[in-house]
Amino acid sequence: xxxxxxxxxxxxxxxxxxxxxxxxxxxxxxxxxxxxxxxxxxxxxxxxxxxxxxxxxxxxxxxxxxxxxxxxxxxxxxxxxxxxxxxxxxxxxxxxxxxxxxxxxxxxxxxxxxxxxxxxxxxxxxxxxxxxxxxxxxxxxxxxxxxxxxxxxxxxxxxxxxxxxxxxxxxxxxxxxxxxxxxxxxxxxxxxxxxxxxxxxxxxxxxxxxxxxxxxxxxxxxxxxxxxxxxxxxxxxxxxxxxxxxxxxxxxxxxxxxxxxxxxxxxxxxxxxxxxxxxxxxxxxxxxxxxxxxxxxxxxxxxxxxxxxxxxxx
Amino acid sequence: xxxxxxxxxxxxxxxxxxxxxxxxxxxxxxxxxxxxxxxxxxxxxxxxxxxxxxxxxxxxxxxxxxxxxxxxxxxxxxxxxxxxxxxxxxxxxxxxxxxxxxxxxxxxxxxxxxxxxxxxxxxxxxxxxxxxxxxxxxxxxxxxxxxxxxxxxxxxxxxxxxxxxxxxxxxxxxxxxxxxxxxxxxxxxxxxxxxxxxxxxxxxxxxxxxxxxxxxxxxxxxxxxxxxxxxxxxxxxxxxxxxxxxxxxxxxxxxxxxxxxxxxxxxxxxxxxxxxxxxxxxxxxxxxxxxxxxxxxxxxxxxxxxxxxxxxxx
Numbered sequence: 091x092x093x094x095x096x097x098x099x100x101x102x103x104x105x106x107x108x109x110x111x112x113x114x115x116x117x118x119x120x121x122x123x124x125x126x127x128x129x130x131x132x133x134x135x136x137x138x139x140x141x142x143x144x145x146x147x148x149x150x151x152x153x154x155x156x157x158x159x160x161x162x163x164x165x166x167x168x169x170x171x172x173x174x175x176x177x178x179x180x181x182x183x184x185x186x187x188x189x190x191x192x193x194x195x196x197x198x199x200x201x202x203x204x205x206x207x208x209x210x211x212x213x214x215x216x217x218x219x220x221x222x223x224x225x226x227x228x229x230x231x232x233x234x235x236x237x238x239x240x241x242x243x244x245x246x247x248x249x250x251x252x253x254x255x256x257x258x259x260x261x262x263x264x265x266x267x268x269x270x271x272x273x274x275x276x277x278x279x280x281x282x283x284x285x286x287x288x289x290x291x292x293x294x295x296x297x298x299x300x301x302x303x304x305x306x307x308x309x310x311x312x313x314x315x316x317x318x319x320x321x322x323x324x325x326x327x328x329x330x331x332x333x334x335x336x337x338x339x340x341x342x343x344x345x346x347x348x349x350x351x352x353x354x355x356x357x358x359x360x361x362x363x364x365x366x367x368x369x370x371x372x373x374x375x376x377x378x379x380x381x382x383x384x385x386x387x388x389x390x391x392x393x394x395x396x397x398x399x400x401x402x403x404x
Numbered sequence: 405x406x407x408x409x410x411x412x413x414x415x416x417x418x419x420x421x422x423x424x425x426x427x428x429x430x431x432x433x434x435x436x437x438x439x440x441x442x443x444x445x446x447x448x449x450x451x452x453x454x455x456x457x458x459x460x461x462x463x464x465x466x467x468x469x470x471x472x473x474x475x476x477x478x479x480x481x482x483x484x485x486x487x488x489x490x491x492x493x494x495x496x497x498x499x500x501x502x503x504x505x506x507x508x509x510x511x512x513x514x515x516x517x518x519x520x521x522x523x524x525x526x527x528x529x530x531x532x533x534x535x536x537x538x539x540x541x542x543x544x545x546x547x548x549x550x551x552x553x554x555x556x557x558x559x560x561x562x563x564x565x566x567x568x569x570x571x572x573x574x575x576x577x578x579x580x581x582x583x584x585x586x587x588x589x590x591x592x593x594x595x596x597x598x599x600x601x602x603x604x605x606x607x608x609x610x611x612x613x614x615x616x617x618x619x620x621x622x623x624x625x626x627x628x629x630x631x632x633x634x635x636x637x638x639x640x641x642x643x644x645x646x647x648x649x650x651x652x653x654x655x656x657x658x659x660x661x662x663x664x665x666x667x668x669x670x671x672x673x674x675x676x677x678x679x680x681x682x683x684x685x686x687x688x689x690x691x692x693x694x695x696x697x698x699x700x701x702x703x704x705x706x707x708x709x710x711x712x713x714x715x716x717x718x
Contacts, residue, residue, distance in 0.1 A: 264620075274613050277606070277610060285662070291661055305694050306549060309530060310504075312592040317628065320684065323681035324678060326681050330668075330669045331674050343606050345659075347605055347606045351598060355598070355652060364637050366605050367633070367635075373608055373633070374604075375634075380619050383627050
């Protein structure tokens with residue numbers, strides 16, 4: 091593919107930053123990739139992975155002369171980073187981010203953007219439960235959505251160029267209002283994470299059932315929650331601190347529905363239970379049909395692995 | 405391996421019954437495998453899969469002369485099946501089941517067991533979100549736990565022989581009190597399923613976020629819940645109808661913890677959030693170390709698939 095930006099700067103090289111760097115270099119989408127991260131050991135890890143053309147602990151140094159700057163740190167660090175780099179951003183540069191929350195980012199960063207810099211907030215909806223530069227891989231964004239939430243007055247050309255960039259990394263791009271975005275992710279991502287963190291915490295706290303029993307017998311459903319509840323703690327702390335309103339609204343609905351379900355269990359209303367369980371199964375089917383999941387059953391390992399394991403277990 | 409039982413009868417050939425049949429036949433653990441299921445089309449599917457030596461829509465016919473009988477229907481059907489087959493069970497036979505709830509099964513079936521038949525309730529803790537004979541595979545139980553909950557007076561030899569049987573299918577066997585079992589599965593399996601069903605239902609009901617948006621943008625966490633919420637509706641209805649007390653107790657604890665978490669979000673208590681999220685991540689690690697899950701990141705497809713997809717997506 092052809093070069094879309096002469097110089098790309100990534101501030102933060104965790105799972106997302108590392109995956110962007112790898113995808114961009116694999117496909118030759120930038121003439122130069124610079125990465126910045128505060129911690130020396132993370133930068134060293136990035137260097138060992140050969141993620142970039144230049145490395146720096148100083149974000150200012152990394153973003154100087156960059157045509158595209160992507161903030162890939164946890165959302166809570168955005169404001170400080172922005173105050174630091176604003177004076178050195180190149181006029182005409184596009185600034186975007188990979189944060190999971192958009193309303194807060196628009197409100198916080200908006201006033202700090204220098205004139206002549208095009209700010210297009212973004213959210214690549216892709217990830218795994220692993221974090222750090224070593225967790226990244228170039229295909230992370232393929233077939234996944236990237237939502238951009240430009241404000242009404244944003245330079246159209248900048249939005250187009252950024253859309254083309256994410257498209258080249260394999261993503262489908264959708265434009266959306268920042269407030270609506272925050273509601274969509276509250277129900278599809280933030281509340282599911284909160285609930286998963288909560289149930290894993292509850293299980294960790296039992297007296298009647300020991301922790302070792304919870305771990306031993308986790309294959310019946312609990313295990314799947316622990317995958318989600320293993321996501322990066324700082325990133326998720328920042329998500330809940332910055333998308334509070336939407337999360338609390340969706341959590342309220344979830345709790346209302348759970349009260350109804352709790353009553354159905356208490357009163358032994360089998361018809362209501364079966365009706366819900368049948369309806370939710372159909373939604374799963376839609377997600378597979380939409381290409382957002384494979385139909386392969388997940389039971390903690392692949393069939394092939396199971397065969398290799400044979401009966402030789404401990 | 406050598407034959408452990410001359411004749412094995414499976415009543416019900418869904419995911420579990422089918423997987424037992426395939427494992428037993430692959431390893432030669434029984435001289436004869438008979439299966440029974442009420443519906444003609446399910447039986448036909450079992451026949452096409454060559455699951456057994458004999459097939460019947462009549463459970464009495466299937467269990468006649470059997471040395472080991474395993475009830476593999478949903479728990480709600482156990483009582484009727486038992487009343488049907490009790491008169492023809494062979495003296496000395498071992499009767500067990502694969503139900504996810506044990507207290508209720510002991511209470512319901514206990515009084516119906518004929519003298520001379522050894523009743524050893526069981527729960528193979530393995531499964532996928534798929535159901536029906538075609539969903540079964542012989543490795544399902546390998547490296548997974550099978551819990552047996554014999555009462556104090558149960559014939560020791562019968563418990564040993566059944567333990568050996570599950571061991572031969574690859575499972576680790578644990579003996580446990582039925583009441584304790586029901587608490588363990590309430591927190592590791594039943595409440596996680598209830599919560600997953602509930603959140604998928606909530607998302608299906610939104611006005612502010614459309615259903616198509618929920619499906620499109622499901623990769624951020626919601627998708628994982630839909631897998632659990634795609635499990636067999638009748639089986640799960642029966643689980644909640646028969647393990648009500650333990651489920652309500654564990655759900656109460658879950659809700660108590662969720663109120664604390666909800667308040668942390670509302671008050672912006674970042675330290676409390678980060679502390680919980682860090683703790684839950686460690687539990688994930690323990691589950692992987694215990695061999696109940698692989699560490700491979702799950703993002704809806706394997707890396708290999710992602711590479712094959714390339715950029716040629718729609």
